[in-house]
Amino acid sequence: MALGPRLDLRQSQSLVMTPQLQQAIKLLALSNLEIEAFIGEALDSNPLLEMGDGPPDGGIDQAFEGEPDTLRRTTLESSPVDQLVSEGRAADDRPLDIDASALDRDRDTGDGVRTDFTDSLGDFGTAGGGGEAPDIDERGAAGETLAEHLHAQIGAVTSDPALLFAARWLIDQIDEAGYLTTTLEDARTALGLPHAAMQSALGLVQSLDPTGVGARNLSECIALQAREADRYDPCMARLIDNLELLARGEIARLKRLCQVDDEDFADMLRELRSYDPKPGLRFGSGPAEAVVPDILVEAVIGEDGVPGWDIALNPATLPRLVVNRRYYVEMRHACVAKDAKAWLGERLADANWLMKALDQRQKTILKVAAEIVKQQEGFFRLGVAHLKPLTLRTVAEAISMHESTVSRVTSNKYLHCARGTFELKYFFTSGVASADGDGAVSAEAVKAAIRQLIDAEDPKAVLSDDTLVDLLKARGFDLARRTVAKYREAIGLGSSVQRRRAKALAGVR
Secondary structure, eight states: OOOOOOOOOOOOOOOOOOHHHHHHHHHHHOOHHHHHHHHHHHHHHOTTEEEOOOOOTTOHHHHTTTSOGGGTEEEEOOOHHHHHHHTTOGGGOOOOOOOGGGBTOOOOOOOOOOOOGGGGSGGGOOOOOOSSOOOGGGSOOOOSBHHHHHHHHHHHHOOOHHHHHHHHHHHTTBOTTSBBOSOHHHHHHHHTOOHHHHHHHHHHHHTSSSTTTTBSSHHHHHHHHHHHTTOOOHHHHHHHHTHHHHHTTOHHHHHHHHTOOHHHHHHHHHHHHTSOSOGGGGSBSSOOOOOOOSEEEEEEEOTTSOEEEEEEEOGGGSOOEEEOHHHHHHHHHHOOSHHHHHHHHHHHHHHHHHHHHHHHHHHHHHHHHHHHHHHTHHHHHHOGGGOOOOOHHHHHHHTTOOHHHHHHHTTTOEEEETTEEEEGGGGOOOEEEBTTSSSEEEHHHHHHHHHHHHHTSBTTBOOOHHHHHHHHHHTTBOOOHHHHHHHHHHTTOOOHHHHHHHHHHHTOO
């Protein structure tokens, strides 16, 4: 059989990821700040694009007057949740079915953790917060950093160049909690200064505000604050030197060491609790950007008296791009060269495509947000205890989109409602099987139940993890002991031994 070259025509179908399609997919995952940067680059590269006028003060409706309503807003009618609430049967609201692979699995969703003096004493500290996870508004924006605050003071304290240089060098070695991260010997070696000079520089740094900054350990930090308060007597000094005994709850031994009675010891302990073990945390760690929500959710009552939800895109985050078609017509008439007209036509096509891509992005975000509100209506009306297990696939199938599209839409997007501001990812939680085997419950609901049980426990009968398992099973949560321990640790609550020790110390007044 002879071999030779020949030409064949074949017809086939394939999905081609054009640059425009890739850019449209990328737009879905961009945050507000990234969209602003992207639009800025587009304005620089395309002379036909320009920023439109900002939204007027009249509110959302005036800001979008004349635009298609479906582009920016949707309204959800009431669901069966409202009927259950009105009848007082909110507990009967059953959670959604979830993917079997998501059972008994959890992720960190940002539960609040309170940090106080006891957290710095090893096992003595416990942490906790409210039943709801903190919303974004509760996270204060960072202001002046600790280093900036200290450097601003040091120049007014001394004018000695060598001392000033050494003190500023030590300030740069202080971590965000306010502790010195190097030894004086290492500092002396690095700067080539005598030990006495470094001691003077350290004393200068430790005299700055906030009191306790520049300490090399917790005891030194607390001692500096006790001296500032004129409470550093021999008894208090012995207490500060034996903080590890306080962490272990050895109260009787501490009283013997300090040579004080119950009343004096209680007074010393109250004084000790008033000190800040991490004085540097009062200051910001660097510049921070405020979170601006992308979606606004508000409970409304329809004309027929049926409660529902008004879900709108935040006008402050919507890109206000317009195509200057008048400028395009003028440039079109002014262009003589064929390649110049072709270039101008490409710019117009790019501008039109970008406008359509941004509009499609808004519609997609609104569609996904509306489905999330529909699926998690129990959370919006009743709180975190009614947050249901939800997966990306559930939402994707409900709105006839691909799971990856929903994942991109929910990345770096925030929703604001009456309960606060939450990232869209927050509403996708894993779940655990219910005790009766009917459906599943959200991990967040389990955490809320654990927190409620521990907050209500008797200090003289602290609940063990095994006891929590039995109590949760009575509430309809079928959990293993290791799962209860995992959720308890995830919300910052200590073990029964740690809580018993902390409550024993808290009982010393």
